[in-house]
Amino acid sequence: MLNAVAIAVDGLGFAAWLFLSSVGLTLIYGVMRILNIAHGGFYALGAYSSAWAIGLYTQTGNTIALTYLIIPIAALIAGVASGLLIERGILKFMYGRDEVLMVLVTYAIFLILEDVTKLIWGTESYISYQPAYWLGTIDVFGIPYTIYKFLIIGVALSVGLALFLVLNKTRTGKLLLVVIEDREVSSALGINVTKFFTVTFVVGATLGALGGALTAPEISVSPGISAEIIVMAFAVIVIGGMGSIGGAMIGALIVGLARAASVHIYPPAELFSIYLVMAAVLAVKPYGLFALAEGRKI
Known part of the structure; x- marks a missing residue:
């Protein structure tokens, strides 16, 4: 019983982190x-x-409660600034090019961002445990868990619900679905x-930054993350289906539970459990569980 509870809670916590970190990728x-x-x-x-701002703020002896406001603000600034700069400064010149070229360009940007973080914050680790520590712990069937873990799960559910409502219940979301279906027809109809593209990339970048900002209090922030x-x-978006928000959520849940099960049942399997699940899914559904339909142009 305790093992099942531990697998469920740990799996949900890991899945929430994965969803927040990957949903921007699948959106873009x-x-x-x-x-x-x-x-x-x-x-x-x-x-x-997030880690730098929290550390700077808490050094002054201010109340830790305000760090929960610092986290989304740090993510918003980092995501909007970097996303807008990269999309307007680099990617807009690459639209319409071969997809392989786009992969190479974004890989180059990845390497540049890796060096940028080292130039700004150095190579030392940043630890900002205060927000996770301040909330305390809660017992779930006798197993203590940080309340912060459940906060991340709540944020992940809120982000997923917000994206669903925007895409399916608003005029902007419906226009975006038209753009996804056919860019050329969308342009002919007067859609900008x-x-x-710019807004989508910035939102995706901000969601990625939010995943990192929320995770910072639970990890040692260091080069290589x-x-x-x-x-x-x-792995998550391939399992769920490239481009599917719902698929990213299901993929994150599958990966999270698989990893938690391997940790609690057979720890050596943790290293390859994620990729074993991915291989099993792709063997049955080569394009992922909820891959978006691709239209054919004749």
């Missing part, structure tokens, strides 16, 4: 058809910005496709 691909390897860089910028998250984020 769904709208722009860009396999954005630079997404890991946005995650790292959010994590470093370039504006939609961007490479770690981009590998797992790709």
Whole structure:
């Protein structure tokens, strides 16, 4: 019983983190058809910005409660600034080019962002445990868990619900779905496709930064976290289906529970459990569980 509870709670916590870190990646691909390897860089910028700001703020002896406001602000600044700069400064000149070229360009941006974080914050680790520690713990069937973990789960659910409502219940979301379906027809109908691309990329970058900012209080923020998250984020969106928000949520849940089960039942399997699940899903559904339908142009 305790093992099942531990697997469920740990799996949900890990899934929430994965969803927040990967949903921006699948959003950008769904709208722009860009396999954005630079997404890991946005995650790292959010994590470093959050950890640095929290550390700077708490050193003055101020109340820790306000750090929960610092986290989203740090993510917003990091995501909007970097996303807007990269999309307007680099990617807009690449639209319409071969997809392989876009992968190479975003990979180059990923390497640049990795060095940018080192130039700004150095190579030392940043630890900002205060927000996670301040909330305390809660017992779930006798197993103590930080309340902060459940906060991240709540944020992940809120982000997923917000994206669903925007895409399906608003005029902007419906226009975006038209852009996803056919860019050329959208332009002919007077829809500003370039504006939609810019906003989508900035939102995706901000979501990636939010994933990093929320995770910062639970980890040691150090060089290399961007490479770690981009590998797992790709696994999540490949399992769920490239471009599908719902697929990213289901993919994150599957990966989270699989990893938690391997940790509690057979720890050596943790290293490859994620990729074993991905291989099993792709063997049955080569394009993922909820891959968006691709239209054919004749």
